[in-house]
Amino acid sequence: MVRERTAELELAIEQMESADTIIDRWTLDGVIHYMNDFGLQTLGYSAEEVVGRRSIYSIVPDDPERLAEWFAVRDQLEANPHRNVHSELQCKHKDGSPVWIAFRNRPILDADDRIVEVFSVGIDITDRRLRESRLAADNRRMVDELAIGREIQLSMLPDGAPEFPMHDEFTVRALLEPAREVGGDFYDFFLIDDRHLCVCVGDVSDKGVPAALFMAVTKTLIVSRGSNDTCPASILRHVNDELCRRNDQSMFVTIFIGVLDTQTGTLRFSNAGHNPPIVRRADGNLDVLDPRHGPVAGVVEGFDYRSDEAVLHPGDQLVMYTDGVTEAMDPDNVAFGDDRLLAVLGGPVPDPTTTVEVLFDAVTAHAGERDAFDDVTILVLAFHGQGRLPSAGCELILDHDRAAIAGALDRLEQWMAERDTPDEDRRALLTVADDLLTNAIEHADGSAPVVTTLAITDGWLEFTVSDEGSPFNPFEVEVPDTDAPLEDRRAGGLGIHLARSLMDRHEYDRTSGRNVVRVSRKINGAGGAEQ
């Protein structure tokens, strides 16, 4: 019996010593009493360097955090000597490299339950830990990259409180509150020409970097097409076709595009599967722009999107948003929903900034502690109305050629028509413009272009013509005899006489080597004939 038992024990010891596990015995003061060959190999020591010494302090890195981990193991063993304690410790190879070991520590007790030794079995988990830490680093880098992606994406959006110094007939206010991930919401607005404003809001189906890229492409397509197209349906058709052609990922995007005629308040809009915008009327009523004109964009190539028209009156606001608003969930999974949206937007209409803030606050309050799952986008376009038209001037540069005059008059006429200049003032200005431009081109020597400007300032039409000819003040030309009988009539000087007569003010200036003739007419004045 005894022999057999001894043989068994020897076998066990042999297996222990040759096992691919680290086996050691140690005392709580840090002295190692035994370590098997595998353990010694793993840590790079010989038995003499380890056994009988407080060598735990050379195996555990001299780093407060690592030491604390080992003290924690010791404290746990002391606190409950009847239990095994599992620990994963970062140890140190003799050459200084880290070795991760998962230990199972078993106290060996004396008759009084005092710990005599600790018996530890450990597995080298260094490879796993290195993999894990590489993964963690990769993860961190990916999170960083996502954050950068998000930043780039947001930086593509125009400022939410833009200034349009030439246009006080409307105001745009926008907000995009990103969810944690890279989302696919976007908004944009830009002037197509000095009369038409394009506004758009969209939401890409997916999230993450692909969605951000898809969003960037969509937004770029809208802007490039919209820069010379005032028809939202045609912009949408073009964007949809382009997206379909390039869409390998089967992503799609909801898009609402509106084009406002800033002079009439007419809004043409086309909607590809997007949440219906709401018109907040000046009187407090709400109109939902519910027509949808086709499927989400990026799916059906060649789809013939159409458009509808709504009219904004002075004081009205167009409120666009994404489903991050209506589908914002409260902690009980109840969506914000259309009813709350309409309730928030009902009632007296504040300024557009307040509209954005109040709606966003309502969505935030609804979500409570919950993190937003989706981007929240709100864009408000407030129309202030005609009559507050831009006073920005029109400047034309004419070739030194009489043939250039007709086109210039067309431009001046159109500019005045767009500003509802009364017929009488418009015709008088054109009469004078023809004469002053003809004078400048005929009298100025050389071939330098003639520059003309037209502006409306405080109810005055102000017109200037300047040329680089030798100094010449046309208003010093003798007034023709307007009482002479037909036979004695001369044609000269009539043009300047008309300019002086049809306009209320006239002056000549010689500045920077240029003749500058400036005439102004009071709009809706009594007419210039008497002056």
Place this chain on the structure above:
Amino acid sequence: MRIHEERFEGAVVVHLAGRLDTSTAPEVQAHLESVVGEGVDVVVVGLDDLEFMSSAGLRVLLATAKRLRPTGSLRLFGLNSTVRDVFDVSGFSMIFPVFEDEPAALAG
């Protein structure tokens, strides 16, 4: 500039629509000269569709009227308020017979 002509016995009515200015004056002048060259006595110029007339237009009318002298006459009708202002300040309303409408102009 659109020019449209109506012929009556002893009279031709030339309707001018658009702008009578530096750019269009040569065309109008050529047209009126050819009418005068036919030996027409009364040339009536209808301005009711004329947007405006600058001094270039006044020169055309002046040249035409001078060529019609001493036997013929140039009559005008349909002046809008701006053209009327131009005629007033240039004294042209005193040297050209100006009528309300076409029948009045033809009747002289």
